[in-house]
Amino acid sequence: MNAPNCSPHTAVKEWEEAGASLLAAFKKYADMCTGIVKLPTDGGSVEDLAPRIESILHTVHATISEGLPKATAILTRLQNKLASSISHFPEEIMVEIFTNFIFDDGGPDLFTIRPMDQRVWLIYDLLHTLRGVCSAWRDIIMDRGSLWSVIPMIRTRSHGEIAPYEFSLQRAGKGTLHLAAFHRCFVFWERDFTKLISEYGPQLRTINIILNNTHLETVRETVCTLLDHDLTGSLSEFSVALEELRFKHREDSDYHDWDYTVPEFPREFDYLFPCDSPQHTSFALLLKSLVVFRIKNVLLHWEHISFSSQLTELHIQSIKLGYDDAIVPFVQTLSSAPELRVLKVIEVETFRNISKSPKVSALIPVELPKLQTLILYNLYFNTFNIVLRMIAPGKHRLSLGLDSASFETNQPPGVAADDFSNSHISGDEDMDVDGGDNPINISELLNALGTTHVDKLRLKAPINTIRTLLRGLPALLTLELNRWIIDESIPEWSATKLDRYHDHDASPDFPHHLLPELESLHLTCLSIGNHSIQPFQKMVASYCKEHVTTGHGPEAPEPYTP
Known part of the structure; x- marks a missing residue:
């Protein structure tokens, strides 16, 4: 029987008939084996029986012993597949299930936030796990480019080379791509990065770049590569982070003579691009097309930037802006993003300037009508107070992260603590707060919050401090x-x-x-x-x-x- 050339009904009928014939033949064969045992062994007609038995054992029995388990395994797999309810799902439903399983950030270890490279490896581990379950799942996964849309341009875990992202590009096909690039030095992967951007730029919807243990010029080169290929209109999500930022003295003649101290006040060459440069103009134009923008350890001229009307998430982290008034343009530019839903301001530093710090009461609040989540983590009190007061009250929920800096007014280098009129601790309830040289008491922090609803609180503090804070946050839902x-x-x-x-x-x-x-x-x-x-x-x-x-x-x- 040539099953592929038969109709399903005919093939099944012939399979059943073959099984019945096999069963009848095997019963007859078993009876004959029993009959042979009873034959007399002293006659000449059976003198060659031993070699004939040996031949039967090596041919008939060996073939049956080898073929029957294979046939059993095939039928068992088919039976399990037909009996399983999931096998009856349409392929589109299976793809949706796989997508949720592979790309879902939730799960039992949600609280342990994964670095980007670990998250990418997890995605591919899950892909290969599903692919190994059965041939049907493997076929679905290999045929669906959307499941291979995350392109890992990162070092492999075992050897340190760039991951073989070409395979992902091939499997993703012509669909939407999401680039995850992580490296220590741009020059090692500049050619691959440039080639990918030039060939697949129109397909890229997301670009996440983390450069580690390097200097600002590396970020400039990376961003300039993007600007040279004009992704405006296709790119919707862009993240760029500079980890372990190295600063170089302007007067250094030796290119490798690094200064690891982050400057307290930014200089013009500490910004990503000069505000009057064509690169800044092109970058500002790119920002106007983004839905999500995240930046870490990279300074921008916020007073010359406006966002897209579709921007829904903004993340700014680990940046020293200078005096308090330097953060005002950043908050003011948020008014250009009426659809903003998530705002994260983390470890952004400003210094209190006694002579010209902005009066908080005089600042005009920015209306963010669609804001749902405001995250303020590890800000000095003076910075926190300005950001919070400049965002108009709304229905958004506040996630607040407090460390020792949160109970301190940040003073410029060389300014005596006595110069700050609010540098005091009052009341026994604040004695356990480590506020550095210019502490503020907990009541000042709670007064700054006013009627703002705090949904989540993260902190490390002694028991007395925690209890005092909780007294002032009776509507708190999550404590970390x-x-x-x-x-x-x-x-x-x-x-x-x-x-x-x-x-x-x-x-x-x-x-x-x-x-x-x-x-x-x-x-x-x-x-x-x-x-x-x-x-x-x-x-x-x-x-x-x-x-x-x-x-x-x-x-x-x-x-x-x-």
Whole structure:
């Protein structure tokens, strides 16, 4: 039977008939084997029986023994496939399931934020896992270019070379592409990067670039490559991050003589492009076409930039702008993005200038009608106060990350702490706040928040500070504590003192119902001392009964994650 040339009905009928014939023949053969045993062995007619049995064993039995398990495996796989409900799904549904599984950032380890290269490797690990399940899944995955749309131009985990991204480009076909580029030095992959941009530029919708342990000129070369190929109109998401930024003294004659100290006040050559340069004009034009823009350790002239009316997410991180008034143009330019939904301002530094700092009360708030999430992490108090006051109240939720800088006014180098009129700590409740040389008290921080709804709070602080903050945030939903110590033998790290129902604070002034009843509590890098487990469990239960996560989390509150 040549099954491929038969109709399905005929093929199945012939298969069943062949099975019935095989069964009848095998029954007859088994009966004959039994009959041969009963034959007399002293007659001349059976003197050659032994070699004939040997021949049958090596041909008939060997063929059956080899072929029957293969036929059994084929039929078993087919039976499982036909019996499985997922095999009846249309291919489009299967592709959607695979897409959600491969590219979903959620899951049990959501709180552990992955660096970009790890996330890319995870995507490809999941791809190859699904591809190995069965031939049907492999065929779907290999035929769908959208599942190979993330192009990994990063070092391989084992050998350090650029990953074989050409295979991904081939499998992705003519569909949309998302480039993930991570490298230490642009010159090592400049040719590949330029070739990819020139050949596949119109297909690129997302470009995420992280350059590590290098200098600003590398970023300029990378961005200029993009500008030379004019991706305006096709590119919708762009991220560029410079990790471990190296600064070079302008007067250095030796190109390799680096200064690792980030300048406190930016100079003109510290910006990505001069504000009057054609490169800045081209880059500003590119920004006007973006839906998502993320930048880290790269300075821009914000006063000469406006965003796209389609911009929905903006992420700015690890930038020293100068005096407080330098951040005002950045916030003001947000008014050009009426569709902005997510704004992240992380580790952005400004200095308080006593003589000409902007009056917070005189700043005109920027209206962001579509804003849903505002993330402010690790800002000095003076910077935080300006950003918060310049964003008009709305329905957005605030995620607040506090470190020691959050309780300090950032002073310029060489300015005495006594020059700041607000540099004081008042009240016992603030004694545990490490605010550096120019501390502010917690009440000032809470007053700056005003009626702003804080949805999520991240911090590392002693128990007294945490409890005081929670008193001022009764509507808080999520609390994330990193590198926290619980030890009942040390008062400032006692879980009992943080308990929502602790008798010490059960007074009319601060009843327990004014402390938040949390939806989520995340505890990472947690250390629990002897005899502290039960008080810790009781404290956790007093705040949160829905979602509690413990484990090893990131040391930084919010790593750069394009």
